[in-house]
Structures are given as C-alpha cells and as structure tokens.
Amino acid sequence: MLSGSTIVLIITVMAASAVEAVEALTIILASGITHGWRSTWEGAIVAFFALAAVVGVLGTTIIHHVDIDVLRVIVGTLLLIFGMQWLTKAILRSSGFKAMHDEAKIFEKDVEELKKEKHIRHGKRDSIAFVVSFKGVFLEGMEVVMIVISFGLSNGNDYSRLKYAVLGAAVAIAVIAVIGAIVAKPLAKVPENTLKLGVGIILVSFGMFWMGEGAGVKWPMSDVFILILAAIIAATTFGLIGYFKRLHNRMQHEVQVL
Amino acid sequence: MKILKSIWKFLKGFGLFWQDFLVGDSPELALGVLIILGVAYLLRNHGIWDVVAITALALILMVVTVWRKTREHR
Numbered sequence: 273m274l275s276g277s278t279i280v281l282i283i284t285v286m287a288a289s290a291v292e293a294v295e296a297l298t299i300i301l302a303s304g305i306t307h308g309w310r311s312t313w314e315g316a317i318v319a320f321f322a323l324a325a326v327v328g329v330l331g332t333t334i335i336h337h338v339d340i341d342v343l344r345v346i347v348g349t350l351l352l353i354f355g356m357q358w359l360t361k362a363i364l365r366s367s368g369f370k371a372m373h374d375e376a377k378i379f380e381k382d383v384e385e386l387k388k389e390k391h392i393r394h395g396k397r398d399s400i401a402f403v404v405s406f407k408g409v410f411l412e413g414m415e416v417v418m419i420v421i422s423f424g425l426s427n428g429n430d431y432s433r434l435k436y437a438v439l440g441a442a443v444a445i446a447v448i449a450v451i452g453a454i455v456a457k458p459l460a461k462v463p464e465n466t467l468k469l470g471v472g473i474i475l476v477s478f479g480m481f482w483m484g485e486g487a488g489v490k491w492p493m494s495d496v497f498i499l500i501l502a503a504i505i506a507a508t509t510f511g512l513i514g515y516f517k518r519l520h521n522r523m524q525h526e527v528q529v530l
Numbered sequence: 531m532k533i534l535k536s537i538w539k540f541l542k543g544f545g546l547f548w549q550d551f552l553v554g555d556s557p558e559l560a561l562g563v564l565i566i567l568g569v570a571y572l573l574r575n576h577g578i579w580d581v582v583a584i585t586a587l588a589l590i591l592m593v594v595t596v597w598r599k600t601r602e603h604r
Contacts, residue, residue, distance in 0.1 A: 316545070343565065349563055352563045353559060353563050356556075356559050356562075356591065356595065357554065360556070360595045360599060363596050363601070364599055364600065365590055367600075369599070369600045370603060414551065476588065480585070480588055483566070484570050484584050487567060488574035488575070489574050489581060489584065490574075491574075491581060492578070501585065504589070505588075505589075505592075508589050509592075512593065512596050516596065516600055523604065
C-alpha cells in the first residue's frame with residue numbers, strides 16, 4: 273500500500289518529467305526534421321543513458337555515505353531553490369509579465385536556426401544533430417534527475433522511494449515520447465504553466481519541510497504539516513497572481529490611453 | 531602545461547554549468563534559501579518560532595522575487 277506522501281511524490285515527479293520531456297521533444301523534432309533522424313536519435317539516447325547513470329551513481333553514493341539529516345538539508349535546499357524558480361516563473365507567466373511558454377513558436381525558431389547550419393548530412397552521421405539533441409535532452413533532463421534524486425532519497429537509507437520516483441519519471445517520459453512519435457509535432461497543448469505551478473507549490477512545501485527537519489526543526493503534526501505548508505504557499509501564489517494580473521492589466525490600459 | 535589548461539577549462543565549465551543550473555538568473559533566490567537555512571539552524575530549539583520564521587521568510591522571499599522580476603518586465 274502506497275503512503276500519501278509517496279503518491280504525491282510519484283505525481284510530482286511525473287508532472288515535472290512531463291514538462292521537461294515536452295521541451296526536450298521540441299528540440300529533438302527540430303533537430304530531426306532539419307538535420308536527419310539518425311544522429312538526432314543517437315544524441316537523445318546517449319543523453320538519456322547519461323542521465324540514468326547520474327541517478328544510479330549519485331543516488332547510491334548518497335544513500336550509503338551521507339547522514340540522513342545532512343541529506344534532508346541538501347534535498348530540502350535543492351527542492352526549495354528549484355521550487356521557487358518554477359513557481360516565480362509560473363506566477364510571472366500567469367499574471368502576464370512573462371510570455372507563456374509556446375512550444376510551437378520555440379519549434380519554429382529552433383528549425384530556422386538549425387536550417388542556417390551549412391553542413392546538413394541527411395541519413396549520415398551529423399555532429400550538429402547529435403550535439404543539439406544530446407544537449408537538449410541532457411539539460412532538460414538534469415532538473416528532473418535532481419527532483420528524482422531529492423524526492424527519492426528523502427527517506428535516507430531506503431531505495432523504495434527512489435524506485436517510485438524513477439518509475440514515475442520513466443512513465444511520464446515514455447508517454448510524451450509515444451505521443452510525440454505519433455503526432456510528430458511539438459506538444460503545444462500540454463498545459464505546461466499549470467503543471468509548473470502545481471509542481472512548484474509541492475516542491476517548495478516539501479523543500480521547506482525537509483530542510484527544516486534536517487536542521488533540527490520540530491514541525492507540529494509531523495508530516496501532516498506539509499499539507500498546511502502547501503495550502504499557505506498555494507494561497508500566496510494565487511494572491512500574487514491576482515495582484516500582479518491586475519497591475520499588468522492596469523499598465524496595459526495606461527499604455528493604450530497614452 | 532597544456533594538460534593543466536585543459537583541466538582548468540573543464541573545471542571552469544563544470545562550475546559554470548552548476549552555477550547556471552542552481553543560481554541562474556535569480557541569485558537572490560539561492561541566497562534567500564541559504565539565509566532561511568541559517569535561520570532554521572539558529573532557531574531550532576526555540577519552540578514554535580523556528581516554524582513561524584521558516585514559513586514567513588519563504589513567503590517573503592517568494593513575494594520579493596516576483597516583485598523584482600515584474601520590475602524587470604515593466
């Protein structure tokens with residue numbers, strides 16, 4: 273029987289992996305269409321195995337050599353930093369201060385840039401396709417790796433959470449890969465900002481909790497307090513979106529009047 | 531000498547990658563999180579105040595970061 277926090281862990285990792293997989297898919301498609309599929313696939317597959325190796329090596333090393341409280345401080349600090357980054361970007365996008373992440377537009381821009389490269393070798397090995405694809409998958413995947421390791425190792429010397437975290441990420445990536453292969457175009461309809469908002473709230477809540485616990489803070493009601501933290505962070509997030517949306521609309525109105 | 535230069539180049543690239551990955555364009559976020567961690571250690575044996583301080587500081591950090599970022603886009 274899975275515990276509540278394990279279910280939240282799986283859903284969070286799946287949502288985060290789906291967002292990053294959609295972004296990586298756009299890069300793979302742009303590279304494959306302009307420079308051929310052979311080296312594009314090779315780059316993506318090598319990057320995928322490199323990321324899996326990072327999870328395996330880093331995960332097992334940390335489990336065996338790092339004290340549980342130190343581990344929770346590291347995990348909590350990382351989750352809090354990533355969560356705050358995701359959340360602030362999602363708030364700026366939701367309130368209109370930052371353009372929404374548009375995969376179709378990014379795809380068109382990537383294709384235009386890749387077409388400018390002179391040495392396109394369809395059907396043969398193409399170093400540009402390999403590097404673009406490798407970098408795209410590796411960099412987008414690295415954040416997922418950090419989230420998987422952080423969530424997976426939060427229980428210390430226990431592999432079960434790490435297994436669930438890896439499974440969640442693998443399922444999400446496989447689903448996006450299959451859909452991407454079928455539709456063969458960027459997945460612009462995936463609600464990336466909403467997913468980032470939800471993932472950001474969970475990362476910040478768990479990050480605060482584990483960082484505090486590792487530092488010796490005694491949270492009231494133990495794990496249940498994560499729900500209270502999530503509610504406080506969610507309320508603040510939606511309050512900020514509402515305030516800055518109104519501010520943005522007022523600024524737009526003033527520009528129109530001028 | 532050539533090997534030392536290559537090692538230095540690799541280490542520099544490695545450091546820059548992690549700096550960009552963890553800090554990116556929001557250095558105040560990384561700094562703010564480290565301050566929250568310091569406060570958590572300082573107040574850990576002071577009853578409920580550690581919980582209140584961590585929660586309040588995280589919210590302040592969130593508001594300040596969003597406020598600063600919106601100013602960049604105004």
